[in-house]
Amino acid sequence: EAKSAAPAVGDLSTEMGGADKIFETVIVGGGVAAGYAAREFVRLGAAKGAVAMISREAVYPYERPALSKGFIMNKAKVPGFNVCVGSGGENQGEQWYVENGIETYLSTSVTSIAFDSKTLTTDKAGTIGYKNLILAMGARPVTLTDMKMDDAAKLKGIYTLREVEDTQPLLDALIENKGKKALCVGGGYIGLECAAAMTVMGLHVTMVFPEPHVMQRLFTPEMAALYEEVYAQKGIKMIKGTVASGFVGDSNGKVKEAHLKNGEKVPCDVVVVGVGAKPNVELCQDKLDMEARAVKVNGRFQSSIPDVYAVGDLATFPNAFLGGVSSRVEHVDHARRSAMHCVNVILGKETSDYAYLPYFYSREFDLSWKFYGQQSNETLTVRDPGANHMAAFWMEGSTVVGAFVESGTAEEESMIQALARAKPTIDVAALKAAKTVADAFAV
Ligand code: FAD
Ligand code: NDP
Numbered sequence: 001e002a003k004s005a006a007p008a009v010g011d012l013s014t015e016m017g018g019a020d021k022i023f024e025t026v027i028v029g030g031g032v033a034a035g036y037a038a039r040e041f042v043r044l045g046a047a048k049g050a051v052a053m054i055s056r057e058a059v060y061p062y063e064r065p066a067l068s069k070g071f072i073m074n075k076a077k078v079p080g081f082n083v084c085v086g087s088g089g090e091n092q093g094e095q096w097y098v099e100n101g102i103e104t105y106l107s108t109s110v111t112s113i114a115f116d117s118k119t120l121t122t123d124k125a126g127t128i129g130y131k132n133l134i135l136a137m138g139a140r141p142v143t144l145t146d147m148k149m150d151d152a153a154k155l156k157g158i159y160t161l162r163e164v165e166d167t168q169p170l171l172d173a174l175i176e177n178k179g180k181k182a183l184c185v186g187g188g189y190i191g192l193e194c195a196a197a198m199t200v201m202g203l204h205v206t207m208v209f210p211e212p213h214v215m216q217r218l219f220t221p222e223m224a225a226l227y228e229e230v231y232a233q234k235g236i237k238m239i240k241g242t243v244a245s246g247f248v249g250d251s252n253g254k255v256k257e258a259h260l261k262n263g264e265k266v267p268c269d270v271v272v273v274g275v276g277a278k279p280n281v282e283l284c285q286d287k288l289d290m291e292a293r294a295v296k297v298n299g300r301f302q303s304s305i306p307d308v309y310a311v312g313d314l315a316t317f318p319n320a321f322l323g324g325v326s327s328r329v330e331h332v333d334h335a336r337r338s339a340m341h342c343v344n345v346i347l348g349k350e351t352s353d354y355a356y357l358p359y360f361y362s363r364e365f366d367l368s369w370k371f372y373g374q375q376s377n378e379t380l381t382v383r384d385p386g387a388n389h390m391a392a393f394w395m396e397g398s399t400v401v402g403a404f405v406e407s408g409t410a411e412e413e414s415m416i417q418a419l420a421r422a423k424p425t426i427d428v429a430a431l432k433a434a435k436t437v438a439d440a441f442a443v
Contacts, residue, residue, distance in 0.1 A: 027134045054125070068194060156255065181204050213225070223404065239260065239266070299320055299353025321357055331359070401420070
């Protein structure tokens, strides 16, 4: 028999007057945070039928990072990487949601929220009332239209990727254009991961981005140099310090050339635009307090309206691990943990503030890096001669506040996590003298 940690759903009916259906908690969104929130409700014994999830995607929540890694290389398909396989958990497919009584509305968009009457309006499922609301709408890619290139946005062959729905057409285009030319606009996560994937898929890839090196916001010049070296070996060309200013199509309306601000023209058959993401705040931006383009929440993910929570990419939160510094994190580990913390708060199991050790990672070709902690202006980087094995440490004086390893062993990966958590004081001179990654970890 299902155990209920919350009042029966029927108790809420008078509060939400006219809603077609009423739930104890409604999750808006069907991405990473939504999937992990659903699992946490089940783990904590929420009653069957108490929780609903509404997603505009046609598929059950999946581990989004797999889109730009396995999926785009035709190696992994949904539902193969449904949440929560990415963290070693169960693959939650339709059966899991049905058996556990999480009422799921797929291919359904929430079109408005009446916070006063605690009622959502959807495009396909009528109105839905809630007692608690978890906003988990994530973010969406910045597009050419956002960049005021409306004409270019109409051309075929130009893609962004965020969901299965937009990544499948990109995959089809890669298969169709094998041996042809691809362009990645952006030198961040999407740019690097897609450039690698498109190369593996047999396209000739160029990247264009405004910064002096890839992953400018995180990588030190030494880290970027390693990546740029490997990418050059794989035949990827990088055009730095400029941006795409327009695209030209052929007579069929298919892209054939990019025009760059520096005057260069780059022939291209497939274009991926990866120039950042923007939170999906339209449903709530005029009604909830906002910060850093997202929903401002406290350390328990509560927004400025009682019983309304925001998690994942959509939330700007005070990070107790960083002494309450206001943070917004667009990465999967935070999406999972913030969702689980929030559910514990809702079910009265958690009263403390979220203390998050930032964790980012990526994988391209045979490269794989992990980063934990904080960034600072001082970094020390060490690379094994002639190898891709590299470590970097972000320092505040002689205190380590962040750590990175590329092609690290499992032991090194746990060490960087432990270092970033403990923030030890170390012998900086000895670290500077380290000639190999092993020397550095020995310090
Ligand atoms: P999302 O997972 O984006 O989910 C939001 C959901 O809300 C979607 O299902 C969306 O359709 C739905 N939605 C939005 N509006 C509505 C509405 N009005 N009604 C109904 N539903 C709605 N992070 C890493 O740390 N490592 C990685 O390797 C990595 N790789 C990535 C690769 C790609 C291609 C992308 C796009 C992101 C990657 N990330 C990675 C980032 C990570 O996936 C995100 O931080 C994470 O998915 C955020 O989770 P979320 O639940 O907040 O948002
Ligand atoms: P990022 O913010 O990581 O990178 C965007 C890049 O595009 C930046 O280098 C940016 O430069 C550059 N840029 C901005 N404007 C232009 C322009 N006009 N022309 C060319 N380049 C430009 O965003 P992504 O698009 O790569 O990723 C989207 C989302 O997906 C993010 O939330 C990201 O965290 C997530 N993601 C995470 C992954 C991971 O964690 N491994 C993998 C894939 C996606 P500048 O910095 O100067 O603005």
